[in-house]
Amino acid sequence: MPRQESHNPPGAGTLTAMSEMNGPHGAAGDRRRLFDFIALTARLREIERANNATAERKESVAEHSWHLAMVSWILHAEFEREAGQRLDLTKMLKLCLMHDLVEMDAVERGAAGGEPPRFASLPAPLGAELLALWREYEEGRTPEACLVRGVDRLNPTLMRCLTGQGWGDMATDSHAPVDAEALDGLHLPRVAVSETLRALYEEIRNASVEGGLLPP
Template identity: 30%
Template sequence: MNTAADFAAITSFVLELEKLKAVLRKNRPLGQTRFENTAEHSWQICLLAMSVLPHAAEPVDMGRVVQLLLVHDIPEIDAGDVNVYDATGRAAAEAKEEAGATRIFGLLPSATGAQMYALWREFTTGTSAEARYARAIDRMMPVLQNLNSAGQSWRENGIRIDQVTRMNHPKISGMFPTLWPLLEQQLQAAVTRGDLGPAGAE
């Protein structure tokens, strides 16, 4: 093991992560006019994941869930953030994310880089209980933000309730069957308030 070389590689990786603080998402922090960045999102969803663990439908290793959540958006340094409801944009971003994952995790010493890439791939494919949990959390947080910001990003992007339900229900309800009905009630109330578009509306 070459300690100096390993530390130089680790330093390059963690300094590259500074760029994640400049990747802007579509949600604004509550009460603020600026958009949140992806690094903030990653921190917040880790705490959400820890908080709702008692409501999970199956046991998970929370340490691994947090690892998955911390690495899953790192390739956005190269690919940027795409609105989850933009199917065309999401498809186009997949190749960029794959290339970004290879490049960025490749900055690390090989064993560590391979481990982080494997975590990213596990999240992306949703093959484990921990990945399913992490993916549910990743979808839950933007819903909570919009429900508590008068539908800020929903309104700005013309999102309808059927889109929100179709995107989020499969991921959230399977892992959190007691929480999804509560979110669904709030989504219906958001439509009534005009914070979220009704089903089928343009």
């Protein structure tokens, strides 16, 4: 007999009961807000992106954020060598993990954009840190933020190449299919922040053209 999939993940009722028991005030209220936020972050696994994770399914926002963190960690030494300075790896990993948290509110409100309203309701200093990191990422005000933004552009290009998805589902502003030149216009401004990122992007783009996934 097939197993019935529950709408709520296992343990969701336990988290809800714990948060209700803790009440709205003081340390207990802080725990309740943290429990609620932790449960909400789990929903990033349910939000699909435009690019594939495999030939059979789309990539989730959670998978995307995790892979950004892995790539940033792997390339961190190269980034430092290029920059000629120390780069805060912990900050980079945090930026990777939180940069798409706005998607949680987009799911509930049916629209994206604007500062994540949930950050302000979180206990200090977490709420303030998340909001500061989100602003830093959006504005690209530090070397770490610029590099993570570059990795963020590299990731979907890599996944579309690895999965054989190509760019047939995308179109330019003029509704023409995306070709190599259009892709460069989209991604080069961000990946050019690093020689390593640019070289990886160009290698992926060229492989996609040679494999017939991307028109030249």
